[in-house]
Amino acid sequence: MIETREAISEKAVLIGIITQHQNEKQSKEYLDELEFLTLTAGGVPVKRFTQKLERPNPKTFLGTGKLEDVKAYIESHNIGTAIFDDELSPAQLRNIENFLDCKVLDRTNLILDIFASRAQTSSAKAQVELAQYQYLLPRLTRLWTHLDKQKGGIGMRGPGETEIETDRRIIRDKITLLKKKLATIDKQMAVQRKNRGKMVRVALVGYTNVGKSTLMNVVSKSDVFAENKLFATLDTTVRKVVIKNIPFLMTDTVGFIRKLPTQLVESFKSTLDEVREADLLLHVVDISHPNFEDHIASVNKILDEIDSANKPTVMVFNKIDAYTHETIDEDDLVTEKTKAHYSLADWEKTWMNDLEKESIFISALNKDNLDNFKEKTYDEVRKIHVQRFPYSDFLYQEY
Template sequence: MIEEKDISLERTVLIGVITKEQDEEKSREYLDELEFLTFTAGGYAIKRFTQKMDMPNPKTFIGTGKMEDVRLFIEENDISTAIFDDELSSAQERNISKILNVKVLDRTNLILDIFAQRAQTSYARTQVELAQCQYLLPRLRGMWTHLERQKGGIGMRGPGETEIETDRRIVRDKIALLKDRIKTIDKQMAVQRGNRGKMVRVALVGYTNVGKSTLMNVISKSDVFAENKLFATLDTTVRKVVIQNLPFLLSDTVGFIRKLPTQLVDSFKSTLDEVREADLLLHVVDISHPNFEEHIASVEKILGEIKSGDKPTIMVFNKIDAYQAEHLDDDDLETERSEKHYSLEEWKSTWMSKVGNNALFISALNKQNLEDFKKRVYDEVREIHVTRFPYNQFLYPDYNYEDME
């Protein structure tokens, strides 16, 4: 649980459901993540509410009895915001707001808000604004019901447009404008990528908050912003890295997350061009997280969506120091044996058997095993470079060029 450190943090409640597809354990994991998202956005979760249901209520997401419990708690504890773990329809959002009489957000809205806070460059801000407009468009009716009537008065009689139709047209025009702006920036970035020449491109990918930016800083000796919060990095950063006189380009990309809003996947696909055009992916994983295997599956799913799932990939299991510290007491005989209690050596054995020598175990923060990491990356990049430039023997005098004939 995240401790409240600042009275300026918004007091919130979190609401989720337990269904056949999302059992109690998974619901708890999602709410843990939602709590971290809330903290990242500037809020503090006072209490969680969950309800077992076959499927969410189409009108109010949760049942009326549970909703009344939430309403009473909000009134008695000075809560300003209710945050739901799944995306709400415009009707659900409107109905819930009337009942609770506080600000109502869903997971998508919360992530969009974090992205808006974190966007630094004009490109990232444009992408976030596009995603926000796409999210807003179907929800205008709920937000502006007080304006949903015919304009009246002198010169305004007749059919005309309702305020809600005007607002929709404005948002649609804004979406078209933002898409055009992104296309223009995409062309400029494509030219920049073309100007980088034929250097091998390596991209860091992974779940949010797994240590990609920390690893980027260590390897490239740069100063990319890194913080123990979700989505610390939104803007793709590219650095030239040299290992053993072999130069290549290393890019740090936006982190992925479960239930990633489709609006963000669509608007950030252009940012992920760095991933699509990479020759090698370094899939960074936080091995200290109890659900890291599910994180891997989420990242692989999104890589498949952007047609990058078949690229050469090295699995980089990071934060082995945190994993070891967390599992010092795992020898307790009373502890039920499960995957969560595997030793680091057992995880190594498991993943080495899955992906062969394409698995590395490091701590970017404490610089553990970084020499093995650098050697493995160097070998991969050299192989790609030699394939691309088979006769550059000056760069690679130790390479057996006879094998190329």
């Protein structure tokens, strides 16, 4: 079973590469995110290592010289964990562990670990456990040869790692059982969606930690768990919402992330089905995040992969209260972060309001501009509702 205990804080080094497909700026952004992931998992990032490579070394990911530098730092500073920003092949993982003589995790393992700590319901636990077993299956050699090093902590929540449980046949059997269990859950959720009738369905989508659950709470007057951490909620939450005289269903979905493990995309099929079957998407964006444009692109990429990119969409730029921008003091040329104090009129003059999709600027936490958000949502829901029920349009004439 998956352990849900909190990881004991452990020191870790973060490792990334700069390639022709990932420049220095992107590498820094990814390592910033990897640091947040590590903190979320309970680790303490103490140093970063990057190397410029045409392509990752197929045997050790990094070059031999850089790996020597990492080993020297780990040994001199008593570091127990090395975390790589890309998914390592089973051979790379085994070779790096042998060389560094410490626990080695990759981005996929780290994300799976966070999901394991967040899973609360039977459905979420089964989804995460399936993804973990699919990740572990080709890496069983590592577990056979390094059982003495498995002390728990980050990356070690999840399927047990005794010899009998790492047997390939047993792992495959567990994967088969979990798939059957999830197939049953998917059928139940499909029946639930069918029983909701023809009500318009609105899905909140977006990068992780952009404020979807907070917005859900404000609009639906419900109490969905919200926390300033990555993947605070994994379970799909559906609430009935009424704006003016139109009822509709609003769904809060799991947050997306760059380099989302393929195992999670497959195992979280039922969650993604809520997005696929939605009539309207509210794409929530944390406008205060310096890389929010990359976040938009990442979410759009995943939406495209699940055939949902062309759905009617409203771009909801959230956290306008937390937005900061750089200003330069002309006297001493010092660049500093300051509050922009942009008005809504200022926001509406930006390029973000010139997108092909509808846009709205809000602060769900402070409830800024929520009336306009509800009005815009109502307008979009009404368009769909009237198409579905053509003779009901006269009911809304007074609005």
